[in-house]
Amino acid sequence: MTFLRPWIAALALGFLVTSLSGRVMAFPVDGDQTTLPAKTELDEDALDKPREVFRSEIAGAKSYLINLGNLAFSSPAILGGVARQAGVSCETCHVNGAGNARFFMPKMSTRPGNFDTTGPLFNPKADNLVLDPVRIPSLRGARYLAPYGNDGRMASLRDFVRNVIVNEFAGPEPSPAILDAMVAYIQDIDFLPNTSLGPGGRLIGKTSDSERRGEALFTKPFRHDANLSCAGCHIPSAAFVDHRQHDVGSGGLFKTPTLRNADFNAPYFHDGRFDNYDQVVAHFDRVFDLGLSAQDRQDLVAYLTAVGDGARPYERDGAGASLKEINEFATVLGTAIPAGDKDIVSLAVDTIGNELRELTERYPDRKNTIVSGGEQQRVLARTALKQLVLTLRQIDMAMADGRSSDAAADYRNYRYLMAAAVPALLAGAEPWSLFNPAVHDSHYAALRQVMQSKHVSH
């Protein structure tokens, strides 16, 4: 296959060059026939995705348990009817374990980035008849951040995950194995590294004067209550949390959120009421009468920005990134097939197949008016991905019939295809795919234009 390398490298270079001018375009759910309310924005078409860092990958590889948890996290099948029907999974809101600042669902959100977990849509039995959405949190570093929930009502992450599945999204009672796996996955999601933070959470390295002054203000006792300071709750040596709930004038008791990687966690506060650190600092200044000068506020914002930073927070979506995750999901089959675990095989087949079908649609078919070139490459890419979907389905059917050796053989075929041929075919079609920002933008602009005709007054 060496003859392909210069060609693939040239394509990759071309792709990188075109990527520089790309930008994220959104396409809200629309129409009269969708399970989710019209105008729902899931931001699933974003070309830049939050980067996910795993603790286990620092020294080795992710375990079966973590991969199974990641798979379940991405599976609508573990949730209840409406979510399953709409293809919503944990991953929809917590993209790559981070938040989703663009997520918006009419009647369930009051602004992008928040969501009413006790609203009427997903589990009417849990509806509290009040529109009280909460910010969609990032799960980075969750293992350091107990208790769980914006109000910190649950000490156990396992209990919290179960509550989300069963009560908030009306899913069936998850098996202990699935719950264990999801907890293992979430606890493996690390903070993005931040070289500005040293031991004990102190700023180190090249820091500005403003950041230094902000750090001093952060630890300075409040002028009307010397027992209080920012650092008293956001303890720098403890991931900037104190594991407790406080009333900071936002309408109740809420747990202290971490400031690690918080630059990428807007909107802020339990309900996502604030867009930026300026508003957050102004709120504390007002509620606690801190008497901050304009310079003080600016310094605190500079400090928060330095603390909340993270290395390479986003990565460009592409076939490579999709296949990496899909391959990790597929490793679950390598354990579940020999173990005769039909339920896990079915879950994996449905979830991976779903991902592969979505990936297929990134390579527009013949009827798409936006793309005219690369038809043969697109046909090959789509064919290969469809063949993978069917190979997975064969595995599921074989397991259901008790033909585990056939399932194992199909799994070997699947891995063989994924080893080289499929990545090469996808790379060949990438310039004409929705991973190319120019094609992506044209495609979604066309879709929006068509859907907007629905809203022309007549």
Added chain:
Amino acid sequence: MITVRVAACLALLALGLDMRATNAAPLDEAAENYRPYMIEGIGQALAGARALRERAAAGDLEGAKQAWISARAGWERSEVFTAGFVPELDAQIDAWPNADSGFHAIEARLFGAGLVDVQVDTDALVEHLSSLNNKLRDMPLTPQGLLDGTVRLAYEVGESKADGGESRISGTSLDDMRNNVAGIDFAYRTIFAPALTAADAQLAAALDARLKQLKAIVAGPDLRHIDIPALRRASEELVVTLQDASDKLGLRRATLEAASR
């Protein structure tokens, strides 16, 4: 630059397609039995398109919408053969998302904007469907081509409908799916079922059961009440079973994606 030959080799390597010569002579006659259905379906599409042009010209929005739905039904029943046998016309008639002509361009004007200014589009649709209609009596129908189309459509039925489906503006995506399944059902029963029953009755019974399952799923009252994960599973199981049947029928495994000729 990669050559076409290398790409094709890669694809064959990837997909493990077998290159056996087909031995489907007994099916040739059966394939002819599909022709009246094909003529009827495209005939309905053409009659609907002509009525649509007439109603739109008369400023009758509701009449035009009804004619569009009728034309669409005939078209969707015919998709077993359109993509494979007349790919260029297929792409013109069913282009999306923002086509200049074809069903979806007209759909956006009628059902989206609520306007009947579609004369250019309906002229083109009638012309394309007429052109297709004129080909039908003499078009060579191969069992392999019809199996390919049946398999491709069975896979397509299982695609995500979370976005409202193919005809989301008119809200008729479920009708599309039902007509697709009707087309698959007719093609299978007319062309392949007798030969498969003779070759492997057990496999024919399994295929029959999977078709019934798919029909039961799309019989739901509206798109929101269709069990989408079950639909996808049933679609894929049907395709896998059809692929198994291809060996028994002396045909090659179906191609999963249509290409222009």
